[in-house]
Amino acid sequence: MDIQEKSELLHKRFIDGMYQSFQLRENPGYYDIVFIPMWSNGGIRFNEQKKRFDICINDDLLTGNYGNLEYTLYHESSHCLHVKYLPLFAKGPAKFRNKILGEIITSLSALIYVERNEDKETARTFFKYVNSEGQTSIALFQNINDMDGKINLLKNLLRNDMKEARPFITKVIGKNRISI
Protein backbone atom coordinates (compact mmCIF):
# COMPACT_ATOMS: atom_id res chain seq x y z
CA MET A 1 0.00 0.00 0.00
CA ASP A 2 1.53 3.36 -0.95
CA ILE A 3 1.20 6.48 1.17
CA GLN A 4 -1.68 7.85 -0.94
CA GLU A 5 -3.71 4.68 -0.40
CA LYS A 6 -2.80 4.57 3.27
CA SER A 7 -3.88 8.20 3.69
CA GLU A 8 -7.20 7.53 1.96
CA LEU A 9 -7.80 4.56 4.22
CA LEU A 10 -7.03 6.57 7.38
CA HIS A 11 -9.31 9.36 6.16
CA LYS A 12 -12.18 6.95 5.45
CA ARG A 13 -11.84 5.29 8.84
CA PHE A 14 -11.88 8.69 10.50
CA ILE A 15 -15.00 9.85 8.65
CA ASP A 16 -16.80 6.55 9.36
CA GLY A 17 -15.78 6.66 13.04
CA MET A 18 -16.48 10.29 13.78
CA TYR A 19 -19.36 11.62 11.69
CA GLN A 20 -21.92 10.78 14.38
CA SER A 21 -19.87 12.63 16.99
CA PHE A 22 -20.24 15.66 14.72
CA GLN A 23 -24.03 15.26 14.93
CA LEU A 24 -24.36 14.22 11.29
CA ARG A 25 -27.15 11.73 10.63
CA GLU A 26 -25.56 10.40 7.46
CA ASN A 27 -22.03 9.67 6.49
CA PRO A 28 -21.07 12.63 4.26
CA GLY A 29 -18.68 10.55 2.15
CA TYR A 30 -15.02 11.00 1.51
CA TYR A 31 -12.78 13.74 0.22
CA ASP A 32 -9.89 13.65 -2.22
CA ILE A 33 -6.45 13.95 -0.68
CA VAL A 34 -3.69 15.76 -2.55
CA PHE A 35 -0.07 16.06 -1.51
CA ILE A 36 1.38 19.44 -2.49
CA PRO A 37 4.12 21.85 -1.33
CA MET A 38 2.59 24.07 1.39
CA TRP A 39 3.58 26.53 4.12
CA SER A 40 1.47 24.68 6.66
CA ASN A 41 1.11 20.96 7.34
CA GLY A 42 -2.30 20.81 5.76
CA GLY A 43 -5.51 22.54 4.86
CA ILE A 44 -8.73 22.20 2.94
CA ARG A 45 -9.22 23.93 -0.38
CA PHE A 46 -12.43 24.40 -2.29
CA ASN A 47 -12.22 22.82 -5.71
CA GLU A 48 -14.42 24.82 -8.08
CA GLN A 49 -14.62 22.06 -10.68
CA LYS A 50 -15.71 19.39 -8.24
CA LYS A 51 -17.71 21.84 -6.08
CA ARG A 52 -16.21 20.13 -3.10
CA PHE A 53 -13.28 20.61 -0.78
CA ASP A 54 -10.03 18.75 -1.24
CA ILE A 55 -7.83 17.83 1.68
CA CYS A 56 -4.35 19.19 1.02
CA ILE A 57 -1.36 17.75 2.84
CA ASN A 58 2.16 19.15 2.81
CA ASP A 59 4.27 16.79 0.71
CA ASP A 60 7.09 17.08 3.27
CA LEU A 61 4.96 14.87 5.52
CA LEU A 62 5.41 11.98 3.12
CA THR A 63 8.78 11.30 4.68
CA GLY A 64 7.96 12.34 8.26
CA ASN A 65 7.76 10.37 11.48
CA TYR A 66 4.72 8.48 12.60
CA GLY A 67 2.11 10.87 13.90
CA ASN A 68 2.48 14.04 11.92
CA LEU A 69 0.84 12.80 8.74
CA GLU A 70 -1.78 10.91 10.75
CA TYR A 71 -2.60 13.90 12.93
CA THR A 72 -2.81 16.25 9.94
CA LEU A 73 -5.12 13.86 8.11
CA TYR A 74 -7.41 13.57 11.15
CA HIS A 75 -7.40 17.33 11.71
CA GLU A 76 -8.27 18.11 8.10
CA SER A 77 -10.84 15.32 7.98
CA SER A 78 -12.47 16.92 11.03
CA HIS A 79 -12.81 20.16 9.11
CA CYS A 80 -14.77 18.21 6.48
CA LEU A 81 -17.15 16.93 9.17
CA HIS A 82 -17.56 20.34 10.75
CA VAL A 83 -20.11 21.41 8.19
CA LYS A 84 -21.26 24.49 10.08
CA TYR A 85 -17.88 26.13 9.51
CA LEU A 86 -16.97 24.75 6.12
CA PRO A 87 -18.36 27.85 4.35
CA LEU A 88 -15.90 30.02 6.29
CA PHE A 89 -13.07 28.29 4.49
CA ALA A 90 -14.63 29.03 1.13
CA LYS A 91 -15.29 32.69 1.89
CA GLY A 92 -12.20 33.73 3.82
CA PRO A 93 -11.71 35.10 7.33
CA ALA A 94 -15.06 36.91 7.70
CA LYS A 95 -15.77 35.43 11.11
CA PHE A 96 -12.31 34.83 12.42
CA ARG A 97 -13.54 34.33 15.97
CA ASN A 98 -15.49 31.30 14.85
CA LYS A 99 -12.66 30.10 12.70
CA ILE A 100 -10.56 29.80 15.86
CA LEU A 101 -13.36 27.82 17.47
CA GLY A 102 -13.34 25.64 14.35
CA GLU A 103 -9.63 24.95 14.87
CA ILE A 104 -10.20 24.12 18.54
CA ILE A 105 -12.96 21.69 17.60
CA THR A 106 -11.02 19.95 14.83
CA SER A 107 -7.86 19.52 16.91
CA LEU A 108 -9.89 18.19 19.83
CA SER A 109 -11.72 15.79 17.55
CA ALA A 110 -8.43 14.43 16.15
CA LEU A 111 -7.13 13.78 19.67
CA ILE A 112 -10.40 12.12 20.73
CA TYR A 113 -10.26 9.87 17.68
CA VAL A 114 -6.70 8.74 18.47
CA GLU A 115 -7.57 8.04 22.11
CA ARG A 116 -10.68 6.11 21.11
CA ASN A 117 -8.90 3.99 18.52
CA GLU A 118 -5.53 3.62 20.18
CA ASP A 119 -5.10 4.92 23.71
CA LYS A 120 -4.58 8.03 25.77
CA GLU A 121 -0.81 7.74 25.71
CA THR A 122 -0.67 7.59 21.91
CA ALA A 123 -2.99 10.60 21.80
CA ARG A 124 -0.49 12.43 24.02
CA THR A 125 2.27 11.82 21.48
CA PHE A 126 0.15 13.76 18.96
CA PHE A 127 0.12 16.92 21.11
CA LYS A 128 3.26 18.23 19.46
CA TYR A 129 1.56 18.40 16.07
CA VAL A 130 -1.37 20.64 16.96
CA ASN A 131 -1.52 24.24 15.70
CA SER A 132 -1.57 27.23 18.03
CA GLU A 133 -5.33 27.12 18.64
CA GLY A 134 -4.88 23.44 19.34
CA GLN A 135 -3.16 24.29 22.63
CA THR A 136 -6.66 25.02 23.92
CA SER A 137 -7.80 21.66 22.55
CA ILE A 138 -5.02 19.93 24.49
CA ALA A 139 -6.10 21.70 27.67
CA LEU A 140 -9.72 20.63 27.10
CA PHE A 141 -8.64 17.09 26.24
CA GLN A 142 -6.59 16.79 29.42
CA ASN A 143 -9.16 18.35 31.71
CA ILE A 144 -11.86 15.83 30.91
CA ASN A 145 -10.89 12.28 31.73
CA ASP A 146 -13.55 9.99 30.38
CA MET A 147 -14.39 9.44 26.72
CA ASP A 148 -18.13 10.17 27.14
CA GLY A 149 -17.27 13.52 28.68
CA LYS A 150 -14.98 14.34 25.79
CA ILE A 151 -17.61 13.47 23.19
CA ASN A 152 -20.15 15.58 25.09
CA LEU A 153 -17.75 18.47 25.13
CA LEU A 154 -17.30 18.15 21.38
CA LYS A 155 -21.06 18.17 20.88
CA ASN A 156 -21.42 21.26 23.06
CA LEU A 157 -18.78 23.14 21.13
CA LEU A 158 -20.49 22.25 17.85
CA ARG A 159 -23.69 23.90 19.05
CA ASN A 160 -22.08 27.18 19.96
CA ASP A 161 -20.36 30.02 18.27
CA MET A 162 -17.27 31.44 19.94
CA LYS A 163 -19.23 33.98 21.94
CA GLU A 164 -21.22 31.23 23.65
CA ALA A 165 -18.39 28.71 23.70
CA ARG A 166 -15.86 30.93 25.47
CA PRO A 167 -17.37 30.78 29.01
CA PHE A 168 -17.80 27.04 28.58
CA ILE A 169 -14.16 26.56 27.51
CA THR A 170 -13.00 28.84 30.32
CA LYS A 171 -14.90 26.77 32.86
CA VAL A 172 -13.36 23.50 31.68
CA ILE A 173 -9.75 24.66 31.48
CA GLY A 174 -10.00 27.13 34.37
CA LYS A 175 -8.38 29.92 32.40
CA ASN A 176 -9.72 32.68 30.23
CA ARG A 177 -8.13 33.05 26.83
CA ILE A 178 -8.59 35.91 24.45
CA SER A 179 -7.82 36.28 20.80
CA ILE A 180 -6.06 39.43 19.63
Ligand SMILES: [Zn+2]
Ligand atom coordinates in the same frame (compact mmCIF):
# COMPACT_ATOMS: atom_id res chain seq x y z
ZN1 LIG B 1 -7.39 23.48 10.81
